[in-house]
Structures are given as C-alpha cells and as structure tokens.
Amino acid sequence: MTNNNNGYKNLDDTPSQTIESMNLRSIPDNNSETDANTPLLGPTNDNQQSPYEEVAINVPNHDDPTVLCLTFRSVFAGILLIFIKPFTDQLFYLRTLPLSLDIGIIILLSFMIGKFLEKILPEKVFNMTVNPKPFSVKEHTLAVIMAMSADGTHYTVQAIAVQRVYYNYYLHHFNAIIFMITFQLFALSIAGILKRYLVWPGAMIWPKTLMTCCVIRTLHNEDETELNQSRWTMSRFKFFWLMLLFQFLWYWFPGYIFPLLASFSFVCMIAPNNLIFSQITGANGLSIGALQFDWNAWVSFLDSPI
Incomplete structure (x- = not known):
C-alpha cells in the first residue's frame, strides 16, 4: 500500500487535514472531456483516504512493513x-x-x-x-x-x-x-x-x-x-474473566434450571389457549410485552445491538 503519512501527524491523534483537503477522486463531470475519460475506479484504490472521519481516524490507508503479519x-x-x-x-x-x-x-x-x-x-x-x-x-x-x-x-x-x-x-x-x-x-x-x-x-x-x-x-x-488518570483500575483481562464467570453462572438458570426465564409472556400464561394472544405476545410471535432474561434469546435471530 502507498505510504500517505501526510494525512496524520500521529495515528492516535485527530486528522491534521480536513476530509475535504485529502486526496479524494471526484465524480467525473459530464461537461469535462478530460474527466469524462477518467474512470471513477482506477486499477487500485489503496491510496485513497475515506471521506468519513470515523473511518479515516480508525483505519489508516498506509502500511507499516516492519510489523510482522504471517507468523x-x-x-x-x-x-x-x-x-x-x-x-x-x-x-x-x-x-x-x-x-x-x-x-x-x-x-x-x-x-x-x-x-x-x-x-x-x-x-x-x-x-x-x-x-x-x-x-x-x-x-x-x-x-x-x-x-x-x-x-x-x-x-x-x-x-x-x-x-x-x-x-x-x-x-x-x-x-x-x-x-x-x-x-x-x-x-x-x-x-x-x-x-x-x-x-x-x-x-x-x-x-x-x-x-x-x-x-x-x-x-x-x-x-x-489515560490509564493512570482513569479511576478504572481493573485490567481488561480481569474484567473479561469476571464477565465470563458471571455469564457462565447465570446461564445455568435460563439454559437448564429454569428455561422459562429465556422468554415468557404473562398474557400467554393468563390465556394459554388464545391464538391471537399467542401470536402477538408469544415468544414465537411478535413477543410484544414478553420478558427475556437470556441474552442469547435476544441475538439468536436479530443481530447484536452492540
């Protein structure tokens, strides 16, 4: 990839140039014969900087060949x-x-x-x-x-x-x-x-x-x-293992001990033979008003909100 270090002073800093001033290929103008003959997509686009600031900050468009990859x-x-x-x-x-x-x-x-x-x-x-x-x-x-x-x-x-x-x-x-x-x-x-x-x-x-x-x-x-100035003294690994332990202990309840916690509806329990209530509030229907205490029940068919 082509080096383009002028766009940033430091990868951890904000862009030193505005997005408009970066080297972006514009859309060809129909009135211009030169631009009309220039393809919108060239043979390679590795040197292009994203016009979105969030992408430009987090995804640099240059490579550091000294960092090993295939090990x-x-x-x-x-x-x-x-x-x-x-x-x-x-x-x-x-x-x-x-x-x-x-x-x-x-x-x-x-x-x-x-x-x-x-x-x-x-x-x-x-x-x-x-x-x-x-x-x-x-x-x-x-x-x-x-x-x-x-x-x-x-x-x-x-x-x-x-x-x-x-x-x-x-x-x-x-x-x-x-x-x-x-x-x-x-x-x-x-x-x-x-x-x-x-x-x-x-x-x-x-x-x-x-x-x-x-x-x-x-x-x-x-x-x-930032770590020294932060009040959060727990390391990332410790936080991960604690969350993993809590999740492991909790999943025994909706997954094995009390599966009703995964998804249940009070309306369906009140009128279990009512087909309309089952379709509107049931776990296999619209689940309107249903309560779920299992994270997997939320993200099984819908994507994770985070």
Missing part, C-alpha cells in the same frame, strides 16, 4: 479458531435459540491466544523464529480474518436437513460435501468480482467491519497516560 502465532490462533467457531455454530444451529460465537468473542479469544503464545513460546525453535515479540495488530487481524472466513452456518445444511427430515431423502456424504463446497466457492467468486466496486473505493463504509477495526486497534493501542 506461527497468527497461523496457530487462526487455524485453532477455524475449528472451534464453525463447530460451535453448526452444533447449536438447530436449537430453538441458536448459539453462535460472534466476531467480538473471536477478537477476544484470538487476542488471548496470541498473548498466551507470546509468553510461553521460545523465541526460536530449530533456528526458526516462532515468537517475534510482541503480538502485533497484524497478527491479530490475520487470525480474526481466518476465523471469520468460516463465520456462521452454511445455508446448504438447511437444504440437506430438510431433505432428510421431510422428504426422507438421504444425500450421500461425498455429494453433500461437494454441494457445500460449490456454493461456498460461488459466493467467494462473487465477492472477488465485486470487491472492485464495494471494497477498493475509499468512499465505501462497512459499519460492522469498522467496529471490528476499532476493537482490534483499541486492544493494541493502549494509552498509559
């Missing part, structure tokens, strides 16, 4: 999460309230795995560097990208399950695998074709990807001055 730590963390995430998502996919590992959990898990390998691995093994300290943001990003390449459940599994359950048609395992691989490669080919129009231009913005970039950058760019 043993990043590959190990990525491959490990590639097995864990799709297995978990697919195993709990057919539940009433599906469970899935979203990208926030993947970011935290990959960060902890990288930091753990940074502490326990030797610097070299058989004259090969396996632990170039510290765990960099590029390694972290690569591990997250590898894990999220297997994000979610495959939609072809729904077709195979419907054929087996409702039509008593059993597709051979080999044919099922070829069926899934074909659809996956078809989706990747479409993504490769459209990246010229949806990824390369600097004006493109993807809100969920921006959130991912902000979280990864926050984990690696820790301002010691």
Whole structure:
C-alpha cells in the first residue's frame, strides 16, 4: 500500500487535514472531456483516504512493513479458531435459540491466544523464529480474518436437513460435501468480482467491519497516560474473566434450571389457549410485552445491538 503519512501527524491523534483537503477522486463531470475519460475506479484504490472521519481516524490507508503479519502465532490462533467457531455454530444451529460465537468473542479469544503464545513460546525453535515479540495488530487481524472466513452456518445444511427430515431423502456424504463446497466457492467468486466496486473505493463504509477495526486497534493501542488518570483500575483481562464467570453462572438458570426465564409472556400464561394472544405476545410471535432474561434469546435471530 502507498505510504500517505501526510494525512496524520500521529495515528492516535485527530486528522491534521480536513476530509475535504485529502486526496479524494471526484465524480467525473459530464461537461469535462478530460474527466469524462477518467474512470471513477482506477486499477487500485489503496491510496485513497475515506471521506468519513470515523473511518479515516480508525483505519489508516498506509502500511507499516516492519510489523510482522504471517507468523506461527497468527497461523496457530487462526487455524485453532477455524475449528472451534464453525463447530460451535453448526452444533447449536438447530436449537430453538441458536448459539453462535460472534466476531467480538473471536477478537477476544484470538487476542488471548496470541498473548498466551507470546509468553510461553521460545523465541526460536530449530533456528526458526516462532515468537517475534510482541503480538502485533497484524497478527491479530490475520487470525480474526481466518476465523471469520468460516463465520456462521452454511445455508446448504438447511437444504440437506430438510431433505432428510421431510422428504426422507438421504444425500450421500461425498455429494453433500461437494454441494457445500460449490456454493461456498460461488459466493467467494462473487465477492472477488465485486470487491472492485464495494471494497477498493475509499468512499465505501462497512459499519460492522469498522467496529471490528476499532476493537482490534483499541486492544493494541493502549494509552498509559489515560490509564493512570482513569479511576478504572481493573485490567481488561480481569474484567473479561469476571464477565465470563458471571455469564457462565447465570446461564445455568435460563439454559437448564429454569428455561422459562429465556422468554415468557404473562398474557400467554393468563390465556394459554388464545391464538391471537399467542401470536402477538408469544415468544414465537411478535413477543410484544414478553420478558427475556437470556441474552442469547435476544441475538439468536436479530443481530447484536452492540
């Protein structure tokens, strides 16, 4: 990527130039013969700065070649999460309230795995560097990208399950695998074709990807001055493990001990045989007035509000 350090004095500071003054390609004017012959999308758009200030601050358009990316730590963390995430998502996919590992959990898990390998691995093994300290943001990003390449459940599994359950048609395992691989490669080919129009231009913005970039950058760019001035003395790892412990203890109640806490409606309990009330206030209907004490019940079918 092309270096463009003039846009920022420091990555942690606000832009030193206004968005309008940055090098952005304007839309061609129909009255101008020169601009009319200039394509809106060139062969590469790596040097473009995003016109959105939130994106420009959090996602720099230049690269630091001295930061390592493809290392043993990043590959190990990525491959490990590639097995864990799709297995978990697919195993709990057919539940009433599906469970899935979203990208926030993947970011935290990959960060902890990288930091753990940074502490326990030797610097070299058989004259090969396996632990170039510290765990960099590029390694972290690569591990997250590898894990999220297997994000979610495959939609072809729904077709195979419907054929087996409702039509008593059993597709051979080999044919099922070829069926899934074909659809996956078809989706990747479409993504490769459209990246010229949806990824390369600097004006493109993807809100969920921006959130991912902000979280990864926050984990690696820790301002010691702000930490010393803050009243919050708990470390990020301690806060994460406490939240994980509380969530583990609480999920026993809606998940096993008292499943009614996951979602219940007082109206449905008052009139359980009323079809209209069930459709309006029931958990399988509009859920108007229903109470839920299970976070997974909120985000199973709707995306996370945070």
